[in-house]
Amino acid sequence: MSWRAPVSRRALFRAAIGAGLALALHGVAGGRVSQWLMAARLRELVPHGVGAIPIGAAYLLERPVEADPRRLVGELLGGLPRRAVPPHLVDRPALEGLLRDGIHADFQAGRTVALHGWVVSVTEARLAALIVVA
Numbered sequence: 001m002s003w004r005a006p007v008s009r010r011a012l013f014r015a016a017i018g019a020g021l022a023l024a025l026h027g028v029a030g031g032r033v034s035q036w037l038m039a040a041r042l043r044e045l046v047p048h049g050v051g052a053i054p055i056g057a058a059y060l061l062e063r064p065v066e067a068d069p070r071r072l073v074g075e076l077l078g079g080l081p082r083r084a085v086p087p088h089l090v091d092r093p094a095l096e097g098l099l100r101d102g103i104h105a106d107f108q109a110g111r112t113v114a115l116h117g118w119v120v121s122v123t124e125a126r127l128a129a130l131i132v133v134a
Contacts, residue, residue: 039069041095042076042130049131056128058115072130076123078102099123 046052060067066075078098106112106121113125120128 035070035073038073038077039130039134041092042073042099042127043134045092045095045099046127046131052128052131055115055118055120055125056130056132059113059125059129060132062113062115066126066129067133069130069133072126072133076102076126076130099127 043049066072076099102123103121106123111122112119113122115125
């Protein structure tokens with residue numbers, strides 16, 4: 001007969017959190033960042049995410065093919081391979097700079113859309129759409 005100590009809920013919770021973090025960081029440690037982590041990081045850059053929902057929803061009505069978080073992340077990151085995002089892009093200032101450059105380039109090239117009375121760059125519209133599809 002073997003004796004086993006009871007496992008507390010706290011120990012199970014810690015193990016679950018540890019396993020989740022290990023899975024999330026596995027992509028970073030391997031030189032890649034998972035798509036869901038990048039989508040979360042990009043959504044964090046929208047200060048009032050709820051306010052972006054009407055713009056994102058209107059954009060997706062015009063371009064329903066982009067209603068996929070993986071596609072939106074890939075487009076927002078400037079065509080970088082979807083499964084090979086460099087870990088340094090998880091850094092908030094780097095992401096902000098990348099998006100700022102994308103927005104500027106969109107306006108320079110005339111890549112804008114009119115949605116609910118707003119004229120926004122395609123990059124801004126895609127970022128708002130990411131709030132909707134998440």
